[in-house]
Amino acid sequence: MSDYAFRVLESLRARNQHEREFLQAAKEILESLAPVCDKHPAYEKVSLLERLVEPERVILFRVPWVDDRGKIQVNRAYRIQYSSAIGPYKGGIRLHPSVTLSLLKFLGFEQVFKNSLTGLPIGGGKGGSDFDPKEKSDNEVMAFCQSFITELYRHIGQDMDVPAGDIGTGTREIGYMYGQYKRISGLYGGVFTGKGLAYGGSLCRREATGYGLCYFVEHMLEENGKTVDGADVVVSGSGNVAIYTHEKISRMGGRVVAMSDSDGYIYDPSPKGVDLQMVKQIKETERGRIRAYAERVKGSEYHEGCRGIWNVKCDIALPCATQNELDGRAAGTLAKNGCFAVGEGANMPCTPEAVEVFLAKGILFGPGKAANAGGVATSALEMSQNSQRLSWTAEEVDEKLKGIMKGIFQKCAEAASQYADKPTNYAAGANVAGFLKVAEAMMAQGCV
Numbered sequence: 238m239s240d241y242a243f244r245v246l247e248s249l250r251a252r253n254q255h256e257r258e259f260l261q262a263a264k265e266i267l268e269s270l271a272p273v274c275d276k277h278p279a280y281e282k283v284s285l286l287e288r289l290v291e292p293e294r295v296i297l298f299r300v301p302w303v304d305d306r307g308k309i310q311v312n313r314a315y316r317i318q319y320s321s322a323i324g325p326y327k328g329g330i331r332l333h334p335s336v337t338l339s340l341l342k343f344l345g346f347e348q349v350f351k352n353s354l355t356g357l358p359i360g361g362g363k364g365g366s367d368f369d370p371k372e373k374s375d376n377e378v379m380a381f382c383q384s385f386i387t388e389l390y391r392h393i394g395q396d397m398d399v400p401a402g403d404i405g406t407g408t409r410e411i412g413y414m415y416g417q418y419k420r421i422s423g424l425y426g427g428v429f430t431g432k433g434l435a436y437g438g439s440l441c442r443r444e445a446t447g448y449g450l451c452y453f454v455e456h457m458l459e460e461n462g463k464t465v466d467g468a469d470v471v472v473s474g475s476g477n478v479a480i481y482t483h484e485k486i487s488r489m490g491g492r493v494v495a496m497s498d499s500d501g502y503i504y505d506p507s508p509k510g511v512d513l514q515m516v517k518q519i520k521e522t523e524r525g526r527i528r529a530y531a532e533r534v535k536g537s538e539y540h541e542g543c544r545g546i547w548n549v550k551c552d553i554a555l556p557c558a559t560q561n562e563l564d565g566r567a568a569g570t571l572a573k574n575g576c577f578a579v580g581e582g583a584n585m586p587c588t589p590e591a592v593e594v595f596l597a598k599g600i601l602f603g604p605g606k607a608a609n610a611g612g613v614a615t616s617a618l619e620m621s622q623n624s625q626r627l628s629w630t631a632e633e634v635d636e637k638l639k640g641i642m643k644g645i646f647q648k649c650a651e652a653a654s655q656y657a658d659k660p661t662n663y664a665a666g667a668n669v670a671g672f673l674k675v676a677e678a679m680m681a682q683g684c685v
């Protein structure tokens with residue numbers, strides 16, 4: 238690693254010792270930026286990396302709300318406004334008990350590069366709370382969302398910071414948050430994306446992250462003489478990203494044989510694979526557990542413990558649940574079972590050890606900040622439609638999404654050829670390609 242990138246990483250380690258996930262993401266990114274910094278000594282002269290790794294602003298606040306028994310509950314919430322170098326902060330809101338400052342800093346930092354890769358004018362941000370919407374009544378979720386926005390509204394705006402969904406934040410939560418924002422601010426506009434279709438949402442936004450992942454994987458396979466058609470696919474998770482990944486990968490001729498939630502995984506060896514309508518019924522309509530699938534679908538199996546899903550034999554693995562869900566050992570098992578491609582639908586679902594295994598074994602690897610960028614790209618398309626007071630058709634949005642994902646893949650491949658150890662190291666390529674545009678904007682804007 239170049240001396241400059243290494244020193245910045247060492248300083249980050251000293252100053253953020255307990256931020257495990259953030260340091261993991263920062264190390265991976267800074268290592269790939271080393272050759273770029275060697276080539277551009279001007280970056281060090283203006284302390285560009287030191288500024289890039291530090292969020293522009295972190296907002297931390299309490300969220301008091303009243304539960305159904307009349308008791309006051311208090312959650313902790315954050316908004317990380319990481320970088321506005323190329324546009325207003327943009328990134329989702331995660332509602333999950335595991336949310337910490339470190340987790341959101343990792344997600345916010347990754348978002349800066351991802352948003353840059355889309356080619357659209359959006360900066361990077363992320364937010365969330367340790368509130369768990371699971372097993373809460375609608376009323377409780379609404380009470381939380383309203384209190385959350387009562388504080389956050391002053392920090393967001395359609396030209397300032399535009400939040401969206403993430404784990405635990407779906408259309409219901411966005412609806413409650415948007416309603417409260419409008420009530421307090423009196424503004425009707427594109428301050429959130431992932432909105433319902435009746436009040437400014439974009440067709441195809443719900444599907445965009447999963448569909449975009451499949452488009453990226455398709456390009457990656459095509460480039461390397463392979464195809465989705467006829468492949469057995471394991472998709473972890475059964476939330477927004479996983480469901481629409483299943484939908485598109487099946488249309489491309491893949492067969493999804495396993496899916497999961499945080500309790501365990503299902504395996505369906507039938508000729509058609511996992512029945513998507515049943516998963517949608519259980520997860521989207523009933524908000525139930527994935528184990529119900531095996532109770533209802535003959536011939537399928539349920540296994541307790543979500544990490545076992547990587548033991549299922551497959552050609553393509555698409556981790557779409559959460560960070561660090563696929564480790565070095567699981568990567569070894571995938572390799573042994575003949576898996577030839579991995580695409581990250583979730584953010585950083587593969588540990589550094591897993592990525593090492595993929596690169597060493599020649600397994601094609603699509604990193605999340607590129608492969609799952611279709612969601613935020615379509616969010617930016619939602620912002621454009623809101624500004625124009627127009628609604629595009631699903632076909633129009635999907636066409637634009639396809640073009641954006643193709644562009645992202647090409648940028649990753651080009652940057653990998655120029656700066657990485659091998660031309661198929663798309664992980665390094667994504668970091669470099671995302672960085673170059675942000676760096677150019679920062680160089681132009683002076684000491685900010």
Ligand code: NDP
Nearest residue numbers: 403404405446474475476477478498499558559583584612
């Ligand atoms: P959802 O909340 O809709 O679904 C998350 C899924 O992952 C659920 O099946 C959930 O299971 C499972 N899961 C959550 N936490 C864990 C855990 N600790 N261990 C195992 N499984 C877990 O979220 P999304 O589908 O929106 O997001 C999934 C991933 O994709 C996240 O990493 C997110 O950051 C990323 N992403 C999402 C985008 C979007 O547009 N939504 C855009 C880009 C990236 P359970 O139901 O049991 O909680």
